[in-house]
Amino acid sequence: MLNPIWLKTFATVAACHSFTEAGRQLDLTQSSVSEHIRRLEQSVGRRLFVRDTHSLAMTPDGEAMLAHASVILQALARAESQFRAPRLKGRVRLGSSDDVALGPLPTVLAAFRDAHPDVELEITIGMTGKLYELLDAGSIDLLVGKRRLGDRRGVPLFTGRLEWLARAGTLVDLSQPLPLILVAEPSVTRAVVLDALAEAGFSWQLVCTSSSHSGCIAAARGGLGITVRPQYLAARGLTPPLNAASLPTLPSVEFIALAAKRLSRPAGTLLQLLHDSDLRGSWIGE
Template sequence: MLNPLWLKTFVTVARCRSFSEAGRHLVLTQSSVSEHIRRLEQHLGRRLFVRDTHSVALTADGEAMLAHAGVILQSIAKAETQFRSSKLKGRVRLGSSDDVALGPLPTVLAAFRDAHPDVELEITIGMTGRLYELLDAGAIDLLIGKRRLGDRRGVPLFTGRLEWLARTGTLVDPGEPLPLILVAEPSVTRAVVLDALAQAGVPWQIVCTSSSHAGCVAAARAGLGVTVRAEYLAARGLAPPVNRASLPALPDVEFIALAARRLSRPAATLLQLLHESDLRGAWVGE
């Protein structure tokens, strides 16, 4: 029989890609985390991680087990919510970046609503940088978005790679400044892109600024220039430039959940659901 404690430890290690980091999130020693994984692997008769002194990666069996573990833990959480929790009432003020909102977030919110129909959800969609400001000002309870450069707050939910996108068939002229379409400040994506270009010594010019990723996609479809978007978000009519190899590689960005210091019970319950949900699923853009 699969021990839910082993599964929770396994999922946390898979998300953090680190035994020590998982231990900090679970308030367990690293040896306890290792023991949970060892016993789970022994029970399954399969190796779930490939690890060395510098990295932790899922094996093919580990990837398959991660999907099953997420379903099992969500089912357990739903049962506990239904039979052990008293009825929740109140309000949760959630901030989400618009790229996350285009993904499976509605599924998570639907599950929360089904379990807690008396809780009011107040959702703010905006750039991650602006959401940080709202959280620090006490205007929202939770945020889901990219981790801000230099900021170590928040619990990692998943990692996504940024990619260059433009109207299909676009050929970037290496002799001219790169025509950029980016979201307005404050934006984690904007900061990451401009930093990558500066390090590579690539000249650029902002040709269009938008308050949302949807606006950037529209401008790119119109052929105004090149934009950037997380690779899991498809966008019809856009593709990497034909000569994308001439552009600097963009780094992975961490998507996190970050909470206010004091949370109401409804907000804490939603935060727990976000931690346990697989927000890395197949996302489809507009």
């Protein structure tokens, strides 16, 4: 059995290359340090250190044990920290754009729920532009979505380049206005796409407007026209048009977490979790 006390002593000796210094740091006698190492070596049946009166070095087995010890001690520290802290209670009102909600958000919410089961989550899914309005009105505590044009608030999470998508095999007729499928106002994506088309001098026609990205994907699957989605968020049944290289290059959009001015402890904890998580991941959204 790998006693965590022995592992801590072993890791300290490995870090300072001295039984004496390890004893000083751990407030142990040198004989206690030696006993911890002896019992750990006995437990695993391997020599972990080669030592004489002048030097101390780890064996290959010692190097391997150090890697395991680091993981075990870090896990123990996290567990102790969680259970020493008072359990979080309260409610978090989170707003999320539907593209994030269909992709990486459930994983983050599951981790938050596992760590803080007494916190109630109230989730609002909508266009980022609408979520900004709800946040400014005090109706939600946090939002996760695209950064609004000209707005510098928020904690950056990741960046994704927009790409054109259509039903597989689509060849866009460039002699005609581009048949666009876009989300309704207020929408960060819509504003970015229309600005890019205007700058490139392309004419366009809105053939379908939806209140959600899911609706846009459904319309594009039906062959109504072309839509856009961040590249990291694939959409089943859709691919870039065959002549996508002839279409205007779309810019990247920045995804952020934005919090209310006064944030409760549960909401602040979720904000930190969002910031620490890799929301890009390797998932494929609907």
